[in-house]
Amino acid sequence: MKVTVKSLAQAAGVSRGTVDRVLHNRGAVKEDVAKRVRLLAKELGYVPNRAGRALAAYKTPIKIGALMPSVGNAFYQEIIQGINDAQREFQDLGLEVVLKEVEGFEESVHLEAIDYLLKKGCKALCLATVNTEKVRDRVNELYDKGIAVVLLNTDIENARRLCYVGSDYLTAGATCAGMLALTRRDKLNILIVTGSRNLLGHNLRIKGFEEELKRQNINYQLVSIVESFDSDIRAQQVTFQVLKEHPEINCVYIAGAAVQGVGAALIANGKKDIFAIGFDELYSTKQLVSAGIIKFVVCQQPTRQGYHAIKRAYQAVAGQLSESVPDFITDTIIKIKANLDH
């Protein structure tokens, strides 16, 4: 038998309004009445009906805020694509998305953006933000206030949140190493080009990579690690320089963005037998894989990430979610020339 607000009210001997107040902590209800309703709701297994909810709250939409450091960054456009998909799908269920795009990873900019979203009246937030102490504190604070926070694409260590939606960077790194194990028998002299040593995701990709190399007993040497700060120009310069200084390098592992810059350096360098690996299926990386400059990229389904982050946040606000929400980890997808999307 289906449990509705009406039947719950009947069972508890109160009105529907009171049930609503109890279930959503709005308005004042005597504690013992509230307790009785809550108990009954749990016992009878009450689950709110989205259709009814959506219809009733049609003119007070569920506002969900999203923070993206997407300005001038093609990768985040893919996530935004997924956010838009979710918005379209759930709009007739009362969803409204407020998207705040910022440039870069500066802490103060991100904190300001969060404030902006809250001021806009968002009931839940999807954040692709930085792993710093102040941001973590802010997130914890929001969480304690009852605002559902979904961390998107990059997690924050030890933050209280609804869930994380994104890739498993450790596995992604390990997968690159596993592919090397499958394809190469000779000794590997590796250059790592990372985005920034301060970015959690990049570091995990390196950690997973090295762990798997060791686990599989690969004969390798780490020649150098350089930072590109996700700038293509810098990546090209620094990569070109190191390749010249170390002609023994036969493998380049690009842990961050700026794949295109590294590709340019590889082309300029001209050596044919360098095995290069990178991440993410952007226009530029697809070109490089197609041309054989990079042998494969490991991808993380950014569009699905955006879509599911919004969906989770919506479900949380709509009361569809149970106590503990598992993280949503996207697949670690190896793209070689043959299975690249066109």
Next chain:
Amino acid sequence: MKVTVKSLAQAAGVSRGTVDRVLHNRGAVKEDVAKRVRLLAKELGYVPNRAGRALAAYKTPIKIGALMPSVGNAFYQEIIQGINDAQREFQDLGLEVVLKEVEGFEESVHLEAIDYLLKKGCKALCLATVNTEKVRDRVNELYDKGIAVVLLNTDIENARRLCYVGSDYLTAGATCAGMLALTRRDKLNILIVTGSRNLLGHNLRIKGFEEELKRQNINYQLVSIVESFDSDIRAQQVTFQVLKEHPEINCVYIAGAAVQGVGAALIANGKKDIFAIGFDELYSTKQLVSAGIIKFVVCQQPTRQGYHAIKRAYQAVAGQLSESVPDFITDTIIKIKANLDH
């Protein structure tokens, strides 16, 4: 401005009841009135609201039928998992799924199952069925009757349908060849173990495989093709036999199911340097990849297939879909030891 049945009715100068009758071809409406309403609906861009629809039709659920040849076949269980996910998600929007599980791929059994689903009152069908003439005719007939038909996991050539939801078998085959190109330099003597030469998917996997081998100028020879009929026992026997007769074989391409049987033959054979490739991430194939008997499997996200097939069918019945619905092609995912799910 949002277009509702009410506003449409107002604009057309008729009652809401009449608009409903026109939009759903129920009851009789004078042709010129009907035409006016239809035109206006298109002009104003009317899209039915799921929430309202669900609420009103609460006791007449949208029944969607699913046909799965899943009896005794672990792979289809994954698809069913996705079907259940969709059912759970859309149940409070009025969805009800009728699942018909059958054994094997016999045409008459499948035709009977389709009849069963229709008799149950299904408004739309998701079919994982066989590519035969009679089934195609039946599907075409249903489609013309206005029943939304989603072909799931395997397409039917030249059938009229809402859309296909499943993997791109050609790309999947090509991906296996691409991985060989990446990993092997020596001459390949290949044994192909297919499920059945009558199954479209298996044939496409072989076609894509060979095309890509040629495209990449791989030095290879096709030693033999054998059929397992997706039986592990038969697969083991026939594979073991061929491997003994052809000790030069150094690559086994398993295009169908029965991966476990082939794995057993490889273990029994004992030769260490055979490079084996298969499809799909089942318990048995994961074991084989973990153990290194199979180097990788190419996967097709069966759970997503089940989920999206139901979702599409639901959306079609709920009137959310526009004229032409694109196919939903799942990713072609290479799973090596490092990115295998645990």
Next chain:
DNA sequence: TTGAAAGCGCTAACAT
């Protein structure tokens, strides 16, 4: 052939 009205589950505004 068409119109009018009730009601699905929920929330917000109003009334007590």
Next chain:
DNA sequence: ATGTTAGCGCTTTCAA
């Protein structure tokens, strides 16, 4: 502090 009511968009039934 609690109850009552109207109405969201749609379908269905009853009435005309």
